[in-house]
Amino acid sequence: MERPNANVKKGPWTAEEDEVLISHVKKCGPRDWSSIRSKGLLPRTGKSCRLRWINKLRPNLKTGSKFSAEEERMVIQLQAQFGNKWAKIATYLPGRTDNDVKNFWSTRRKRFERILQKSTSLQSQNNKGKSPLVHHELPEVPPDPCSSAIEEVTSCFNNETHNCFSNSQKFRMVPLPDLVKPYLLNVEAEQPILEATPLNMILPIDSPPHYSLSQLPQPQLDLPFLSECKELDQDPMAPDLLDMFGQEVTECEIGQKFFKENAVSTKLGEVKDLSIPNFVFDDFPPEMLDYLETLTSSSEL
DNA sequence: AACTTCATCAACCGCTCGCGG
DNA sequence: ACCGCGAGCGGTTGATGAAGT
Known part of the structure; x- marks a missing residue:
């Protein structure tokens, strides 16, 4: 279980963190977000990991393109x-x-x-x-x-x-x-x-x-x-x-x-x-x- | 060039919901 | 029925860059 505010990193994600998150999803699928922190993979909350995946790392996103x-x-x-x-x-x-x-x-x-x-x-x-x-x-x-x-x-x-x-x-x-x-x-x-x-x-x-x-x-x-x-x-x-x-x-x-x-x-x-x-x-x-x-x-x- | 305003985007926060014990 | 937890959602904020003055 996540402990709130204990060594939690906030702010922009780095490329390295993205890599870790992507490899977690490859292994486990887009779930078990909280385990990413509990396993010591990343100092991010599960919530933050989920959001990062959903909004930026998920495949087939139209990132950067304006709404038509x-x-x-x-x-x-x-x-x-x-x-x-x-x-x-x-x-x-x-x-x-x-x-x-x-x-x-x-x-x-x-x-x-x-x-x-x-x-x-x-x-x-x-x-x-x-x-x-x-x-x-x-x-x-x-x-x-x-x-x-x-x-x-x-x-x-x-x-x-x-x-x-x-x-x-x-x-x-x-x-x-x-x-x-x-x-x-x-x-x-x-x-x-x-x-x-x-x-x-x-x-x-x-x-x-x-x-x-x-x-x-x-x-x-x-x-x-x-x-x-x-x-x-x-x-x-x-x-x-x-x-x-x-x-x-x-x-x-x-x-x-x-x-x-x-x-x-x-x-x-x-x-x-x-x-x-x-x-x-x-x-x-x-x-x-x-x-x-x-x-x-x-x-x- | 300096400053202001505005648009965009990423990320966080608080809340709710559903599920399992 | 109740509680705790994780996941998901909507609102909000802050950073950054572009455009305008």
Whole structure:
């Protein structure tokens, strides 16, 4: 058993340490991590050894190569589907680790937040002495029965005043592709920067190839269906559910498997999972979440 | 050239989960 | 049922280099 803090080395790995670790894995396989230290092979914790193997030494890793546009799209879609389940997402991206995906996502999140911050501070500067930005200046979008709640949330996210509670029919939209390439946001523009983006337009980014359900990459590991999803699979209600809520999924062409893995309901959590990266919701005040819950539960099955 | 800002990556930490005793 | 342990996961931090000013 490992004794904590007893002669444990931390920090960057050396080539020699890598060699030792690789030869351990060759001998014993990628397991028994803690024995590496207990046998005196390396002064590293089992945890550290495992991480080093998973993230750097494992064969067929795409180390050093940037995420392709395809991979970026996959991450966006899968994150919207699974949330921050980086390990799970990584199984759909050959050669990528959970750490890679996590780093990728947090980089974009930070970038987006920074741009949003710049954007709002610029707006408040521009609005000094003027009447504040009001909704009638913004593009008006007819409510969509399927996605209005989501669009509304999206619009609220980009509206620093959060006053969309009182005017739910007019939207200030965040074009979600900019979550991927937020540098496309024109923060200098005086005019309303963002145009309404219907939800079904969100996914195509930079003329992407179309995924079909069968084309979507399979995970590298077998991910068993959740039991409730098996039930869903056999549930005679399932076609109706697909009609009502699967539309977004099928339009997004995320894939039947994903859909099945996430029990469908109109609860807020699933709305989150199906549509918008979770961080969009992170800073919402509780009343907004309650409000969304109300919106979604009004069409409860 | 010096400084700042930003992006990327590697690694650690704390927590949870599952398993075996 | 409980406990201890190892493995795995997600969040976070720190180092480093590139790009911008």
